[in-house]
Amino acid sequence: DAKTTQPPSMDCAEGRAANLPCNHSTISGNEYVYWYRQIHSQGPQYIIHGLKNNETNEMASLIITEDRKSSTLILPHATLRDTAVYYCIVRVLYNQGGKLIFGQGTELSVKP
Amino acid sequence: DAGVTQSPTHLIKTRGQQVTLRCSPKSGHDTVSWYQQALGQGPQFIFQYYEEEERQRGNFPDRFSGHQFPNYSSELNVNALLLGDSALYLCASSLASGVRDTQYFGPGTRLTVL
Numbered sequence: 001d002a003k004t005t006q007p008p009s010m011d012c013a014e015g016r017a018a019n020l021p022c023n024h025s026t027i028s029g030n031e032y033v034y035w036y037r038q039i040h041s042q043g044p045q046y047i048i049h050g051l052k053n054n055e056t057n058e059m060a061s062l063i064i065t066e067d068r069k070s071s072t073l074i075l076p077h078a079t080l081r082d083t084a085v086y087y088c089i090v091r092v093l094y095n096q097g098g099k100l101i102f103g104q105g106t107e108l109s110v111k112p
Numbered sequence: 113d114a115g116v117t118q119s120p121t122h123l124i125k126t127r128g129q130q131v132t133l134r135c136s137p138k139s140g141h142d143t144v145s146w147y148q149q150a151l152g153q154g155p156q157f158i159f160q161y162y163e164e165e166e167r168q169r170g171n172f173p174d175r176f177s178g179h180q181f182p183n184y185s186s187e188l189n190v191n192a193l194l195l196g197d198s199a200l201y202l203c204a205s206s207l208a209s210g211v212r213d214t215q216y217f218g219p220g221t222r223l224t225v226l
Contacts, residue, residue, distance in 0.1 A: 034214075043116070043202050043217035044155065087154060098145065098206065099168055100215060102154030 003027065004088045009107045012082075018075040020106050022088030025069045031092050033064060034100070035073045037084040044087065044102075047073065078110045114139060116205050116218035124224045125193050133188040133221045137205030143167075144186040145215060146178060147202040155202055161186050162208055190223075198225045 005023040012018040024033065032051050036044040048055055048062045050071075055062045061074040075082055087105040091098075117136045125131050137144055143162045147155035157170040161180035180186045184205075190197055200222050204215035 036217075041200070041220075041222075043204075043219045046214055046216055049214065098143065098160050098213060098215070099157040099170065100145075100147075100155070100204075101157065102147075104154055 003031075003090050003101065004103055006086075006088055006103060006106045008104060009109070011109050011111060012075075012078045014080060014110055014112050015077055018078040018082065018108060018110070020073040020075075020086050020088075020108065021070065022073070023070045024088070024090050027068050027090050028092070031090045033062065033068075033071050034089045034091060035060070035062065036087045036089065036100075036102075037082075038087065038105070039081075039084045047086075078108075080110050080112065082108065083110045084108060116203055116216055118201075118203050118218040118221050120221060121219070122222045122224075124226065126226050127193055127195060129193050129225075130189065130191045131193060131223060133190075133201050133203075133223070135186045135188070135203030135205075135218060137184050137186070137203075138216050141205035141207050141216075142184050143206045143208045143213070144180060144184065145204045145206070146186070146188045147204065147217075148172070149200040149202060149220070151199070158188070193225045195225050198223060 034049040035047040038044045050062045064071045085105040145160040146158040149155040159169040164180045175191045200220045202220045203218045206213045206215045
């Protein structure tokens with residue numbers, strides 16, 4: 001079973017920041033938080049991952065709470081092309097098991 | 113730099129038949145994972161191959177089998193197809209090096225079983 005909980009859907013206005021929450025209250029110390037997104041009928045796209053520090057790349061920012069029990073993915077200026085299902089996943093490093101366990105994700109709709 | 117590629121894009125089979133799906137990993141990657149995604153669901157892990165051996169397996173019957181070749185490409189075979197095998201089959205590649213083992217997905221193969 002997935003170890004994360006996400007809202008099933010969210011709306012965001014184009015040009016505004018999209019903040020997608022994720023709860024992972026049972027996360028272990030050696031588990032990373034990963035985010036992927038999937039645009040309809042395409043393969044999931046890797047976005048970002050982190051352990052305990054906040055992370056930023058060209059696509060998004062990842063904010064992890066100090067107790068690591070929850071995180072937020074931030075898309076700073078959402079566009080219509082960001083409409084997708086966003087998956088939050090916790091997993092250990094490769095040597096301890098490489099599989100990704102997907103939940104239902106959050107369906108983000110970016111509206112004009 | 114080519115990403116993960118999969119073939120074919122779409123496939124239609126009938127119940128009882130066998131199917132082979134193919135995956136070429138991203139350049140420099142040595143590990144291939146396969147996932148099944150039913151309509152409206154998140155992807156489910158089938159198995160993972162590294163050094164031409166099945167390294168980890170999800171909760172799928174033996175009808176699902178795979179292979180990895182010396183060039184790191186991989187095949188997924190499904191025997192005795194059932195209607196419930198209709199899904200998007202996704203391949204993901206990664207590099208077996210700890211923190212650099214992020215999985216990158218291909219576009220998938222849409223399998224329809226009639």
